Structures are given as C-alpha cells and as structure tokens.
Amino acid sequence: MAKYDIVIVGSGLGGLCCGYILSKEGFNVCILEKNRQLGGSLQIFSRDKALFDTGIHYIGGLDEGQNLNRYFQYFGLMDKLKLKRMDMDAFDVITFEGDPKQYHHAQGYDNFVNVLALQFPGERENIQRYADRVREICDYFPLYRLREDNKDLLTSSSFLETDTKQYIESITTNPKLRSVLAGSNPLYAGIPNRTPLYVHALVVNTYIESSWKCIDGGAQISKHLSQSIKGMGGTILNYSDAKKFHFNGSNIESVELADGSRVEAKHFISNADLSRTLEMVEGNQVRPAYRSRINGLENTISAFIVNIVFKKESFPYLNYNCYHFATDDVWCGTTYTQETWPDGLAIFTAPNSRTGQYADSMTVMCYMHYDETKQWAGTRSTIPNQIEFRGEGYEAFKQEKSEKMIDLLEKRFPGIRSSIQSYTSSSPLTYRDYIGSRDGTLYGIQKDYRDPLKTFITPKTKIPNLLLTGQNLNLHGVLGVTVSSVVTCAELVGQKDLIRKISAASS
Numbered sequence: 001m002a003k004y005d006i007v008i009v010g011s012g013l014g015g016l017c018c019g020y021i022l023s024k025e026g027f028n029v030c031i032l033e034k035n036r037q038l039g040g041s042l043q044i045f046s047r048d049k050a051l052f053d054t055g056i057h058y059i060g061g062l063d064e065g066q067n068l069n070r071y072f073q074y075f076g077l078m079d080k081l082k083l084k085r086m087d088m089d090a091f092d093v094i095t096f097e098g099d100p101k102q103y104h105h106a107q108g109y110d111n112f113v114n115v116l117a118l119q120f121p122g123e124r125e126n127i128q129r130y131a132d133r134v135r136e137i138c139d140y141f142p143l144y145r146l147r148e149d150n151k152d153l154l155t156s157s158s159f160l161e162t163d164t165k166q167y168i169e170s171i172t173t174n175p176k177l178r179s180v181l182a183g184s185n186p187l188y189a190g191i192p193n194r195t196p197l198y199v200h201a202l203v204v205n206t207y208i209e210s211s212w213k214c215i216d217g218g219a220q221i222s223k224h225l226s227q228s229i230k231g232m233g234g235t236i237l238n239y240s241d242a243k244k245f246h247f248n249g250s251n252i253e254s255v256e257l258a259d260g261s262r263v264e265a266k267h268f269i270s271n272a273d274l275s276r277t278l279e280m281v282e283g284n285q286v287r288p289a290y291r292s293r294i295n296g297l298e299n300t301i302s303a304f305i306v307n308i309v310f311k312k313e314s315f316p317y318l319n320y321n322c323y324h325f326a327t328d329d330v331w332c333g334t335t336y337t338q339e340t341w342p343d344g345l346a347i348f349t350a351p352n353s354r355t356g357q358y359a360d361s362m363t364v365m366c367y368m369h370y371d372e373t374k375q376w377a378g379t380r381s382t383i384p385n386q387i388e389f390r391g392e393g394y395e396a397f398k399q400e401k402s403e404k405m406i407d408l409l410e411k412r413f414p415g416i417r418s419s420i421q422s423y424t425s426s427s428p429l430t431y432r433d434y435i436g437s438r439d440g441t442l443y444g445i446q447k448d449y450r451d452p453l454k455t456f457i458t459p460k461t462k463i464p465n466l467l468l469t470g471q472n473l474n475l476h477g478v479l480g481v482t483v484s485s486v487v488t489c490a491e492l493v494g495q496k497d498l499i500r501k502i503s504a505a506s507s
C-alpha cells in the first residue's frame with residue numbers, strides 16, 4: 001500500500017493549491033481525482049471545435065501588485081498564464097428588458113465610480129460611498145490583502161451581519177442604480193435577505209480591481225499547477241474515486257478507492273463536497289451532531305447552462321460579460337417560477353488563441369434548482385467531457401429549457417439565433433456528477449448574514465488528521481479558493497511563515 005505524508009481527495013483548484021504549497025514545504029503529497037481531467041470547475045471541454053469553460057469565466061485581481069497576482073506569483077503561474085484583460089470601462093454590462101440603456105461596471109475604483117456617475121448623474125456621492133465601503137470591508141480580511149495582521153473580524157465587523165440587498169438599498173433610493181450595483185449577483189448566487197455583505201464585497205472588489213479572461217480556458221491553471229506538483233515529486237492519480245476512510249483509533253489511516261485499493265497517509269485533506277466527505281466517514285468517528293450540522297447546511301443554487309457554438313465569423317467576441325434581466329428585479333433569480341423562468345442570464349464569450357473580432361462560442365447561464373432534475377437523479381454521467389445521456393425525457397427537458405433561454409438571449413442580442421451553429425446544455429445533474437456535489441451547487445455552502453458563524457467552515461474537522469479545503473471554507477471563486485488553500489495548509493505549516501513566503505515570492 002502506497003504511503004504518503006498527505007493525501008488530498010479532489011483536484012479542484014483548492015486541492016491543487018494545497019498540493020503545491022505542501023509539496024513546496026517538503027511533504028510527500030498524493031492527489032486523488034475521480035475524473036479523467038483535473039481541476040474540478042477549472043475543467044474545459046470542446047464541441048464542434050469550440051472550447052468551453054465549465055466554471056471559470058473571468059478572474060479578478062491579477063494586475064501587478066494585486067492580491068491574486070501575488071498569490072499566483074507564489075504558485076509560479078503569473079508568467080505562464082495566457083490572459084486577456086477585459087474592457088477597462090465595462091467588464092460587466094448590466095441590462096434590463098424594456099430599457100435600451102446598458103449599465104457598465106468599470107475596472108479601477110475611480111473609473112468604476114466615474115463611469116457609473118456618468119450614467120446616474122446626482123448619485124456620485126452614493127456610488128463613492130458604496131465603493132469605499134466595499135474596499136473597507138475587504139480590509140478586514142487580512143489574507144485577501146496578504147497581510148499578517150488581523151483586524152478583529154468576528155467582533156468588530158457589522159458587515160458580517162448585514163444583508164447585501166438591504167445595504168445596497170441604504171446607499172441609494174434610485175431603484176435602477178440599486179439593480180445595477182447588485183446586477184452581477186449571479187457571481188455569488190445572491191439571495192435577498194440572506195447573502196452577507198462581505199460576500200458581495202469580496203467578490204465584486206476583485207473584479208473592480210481588474211478583470212481578466214483566460215485565453216484557451218481556465219484549465220491552464222490546473223495544467224500548470226499539476227505539472228509543478230509532479231515536478232516537486234508529488235503524485236496525482238486521476239480516475240481515483242475515493243469512497244471510504246479507514247481508521248486506526250481516532251485517526252484516518254487510509255482511504256479506499258472505488259476499485260478497492262487503499263492509499264495510506266499521515267494527513268488527509270478533502271477538497272470534495274462536505275456532505276460527500278462525511279459519507280466517507282462511517283460509524284461514530286464523527287458525532288451525529290456534527291454530521292447533522294454539516295448535512296443541514298444549505299448549498300447555493302445550481303444552474304442550467306447553454307453552450308453555443310457560433311457559425312464562423314457571425315457573432316462578435318465580447319470583451320465583457322453581460323447580465324441580462326427580464327425585469328428590474330435582479331434578485332428574483334433563485335425564487336423563479338415555471339412561468340417566470342428564465343428571468344436572468346449571465347452571458348460569457350471566451351477568447352482563444354485565434355480570437356479576433358469574432359467569437360467561436362458563448363456560454364449562457366441561468367439559475368436552476370436541483371429539484372427540477374430530481375426525476376433523473378438515479379442516472380449518472382460519470383465520464384466527463386462525454387455527451388451525457390439520461391434518457392429521452394431528460395433530453396426533451398433540456399431542449400425546452402435551452403430554447404427558453406435562447407428566446408431571452410435573442411431579446412438581448414436580436415438576431416443571435418441565426419448565428420448559432422449548434423448548442424449543448426448542462427443541468428444541475430451534470431454538475432452534480434462532474435464535481436461530485438450532492439446537488440450541483442454552483443458555489444458550495446450558502447452564506448447567511450442572520451447566522452454568519454454557522455456558515456463559516458473551518459479547515460479543522462472533528463477527526464484529528466482530516467482537514468478541509470475548497471470553496472466551502474472562506475469563499476468560492478478563484479481568489480476565494482486560493483485563499484482557502486492557504487488557510488488549510490497553515491494548519492500544517494503555520495500561517496505567519498506561509499504568508500511571509502507567499503509575500504516574498506511577489507516582492
């Protein structure tokens with residue numbers, strides 16, 4: 001039986017970043033990935049020669065000196081990634097049915113305020129106040145600023161217990177500006193009277209600082225990280241589905257894979273879904289109260305996604321993302337009805353090495369509850385990047401939903417149908433099976449301002465040698481998960497030392 005210092009279950013960004021940090025610190029690391037392709041939501045796939053991202057459409061904070069740039073320098077990524085900076089004056093464009101105007105979120109805080117103030121004359125002070133507050137909140141999270149000092153986050157920070165929607169409503173009485181400020185809320189699956197202000201602030205801050213797309217897809221991040229880990233002596237095994245932990249006393253001794261083989265280690269890190277991680281722990285190794293607390297946490301909603309291949313040179317490449325809403329209510333998405341769905345779309349075109357004026361493809365995303373696909377829950381698509389087939393009823397369901405989304409898309413881009421060569425779609429079930437979550441959740445646990453501590457997950461578990469990492473810890477997204485990996489590894493190597501090393505790599 002192979003024995004390692006550390007076994008990491010899952011090669012999502014969190015698992016790979018942990019693998020990199022711990023390999024660099026001299027540990028003998030093994031990463032187990034159930035899929036063929038590494039990277040979890042960094043996976044890409046192609047259809048009709050067009051490339052699609054599954055879960056990374058843009059990244060923030062990558063300009064010189066900014067937080068993710070500094071982290072990525074430590075991970076040896078900055079000089080390897082192929083990136084395209086998005087439009088400075090509009091990285092996100094928010095639009096509403098019946099309103100011909102396009103509202104822009106611009107890069108750089110001064111630019112962000114100036115561009116919005118031009119569209120909302122008389123609101124400059126309010127927009128400035130909003131921008132200042134977003135930045136101030138981010139300051140309370142030292143790891144987002146790569147600082148060692150620790151402002152007293154839990155005791156002095158009212159924003160943990162502030163609702164995003166209520167806060168935005170307190171900023172301005174202008175209903176349209178309220179909708180525009182919250183218009184990119186699909187980035188964090190925002191729910192009114194639920195999503196804490198800090199989640200909104202940490203997510204929008206990174207993109208306002210600077211916004212980038214990966215040329216040829218986000219899988220380049222997992223490719224470079226995995227090459228580096230192997231270069232440092234680490235082992236990465238794909239097609240390795242971890243099923244069960246075996247214990248020696250209160251510690252995990254080994255993990256059993258689907259083929260019955262076991263991998264032994266001193267420490268284990270799970271990058272997998274929290275409930276699924278606990279399913280791997282049988283019996284009383286964790287108390288029923290802990291198990292039911294974790295299983296009782298609600299996940300963020302899932303999505304239905306249409307991936308469109310365009311006819312050659314028929315639709316322009318958009319160097320920005322579009323958030324288009326059927327009404328002015330940008331918060332309606334998670335409470336849709338069959339009559340109102342789809343009530344909002346997130347729309348992305350992706351650049352590749354050949355991209356000039358035209359786009360090869362477009363990804364269109366709309367919230368969808370897992371329950372809508374529950375009748376096919378017993379079917380599985382276990383081979384990533386293969387066309388999934390779950391029966392004709394499911395195909396008809398996907399077709400109907402796709403067509404409805406394209407109808408709304410057509411309203412945003414009149415004539416776009418005639419540019420479509422083909423499309424495929426994915427549902428909450430697709431994500432459930434690719435990523436191994438219980439319900440195809442977009443971003444992991446739903447944070448809640450009414451009880452913020454309940455939805456704070458720490459890397460430590462009740463099992464002494466099992467740590468957690470990934471989007472369920474701090475926050476989802478490339479930056480959130482990268483920071484989570486540092487929080488996890490700090491449990492083994494010490495936080496101060498690690499932050500110093502990361503800072504030194506970028507100075």
Ligand SMILES: Cc1cc2nc3c(=O)[nH]c(=O)nc-3n(C[C@H](O)[C@H](O)[C@H](O)COP(=O)(O)OP(=O)(O)OC[C@H]3O[C@@H](n4cnc5c(N)ncnc54)[C@H](O)[C@@H]3O)c2cc1C
Pocket residue numbers: 009010011012013014015032033034035038039040041042054055056057058059240241242243271272273276303365431434435436441442443469470471472475476477478479481
């Ligand atoms: C549709 C969508 C769009 C998004 N867009 C953006 C964006 O534009 N920008 C951004 O920053 N973020 C975006 N995100 C969020 C971001 O992709 C995620 O937060 C992040 O990639 C999650 O990383 P993770 O480390 O938590 O692992 P995950 O990506 O969740 O990966 C977990 C890994 O563990 C593996 N695994 C699970 N169980 C087992 C097991 N039993 N044995 C072995 N392996 C296992 C899975 O196969 C998977 O590879 C998006 C997410 C989605 C779903």
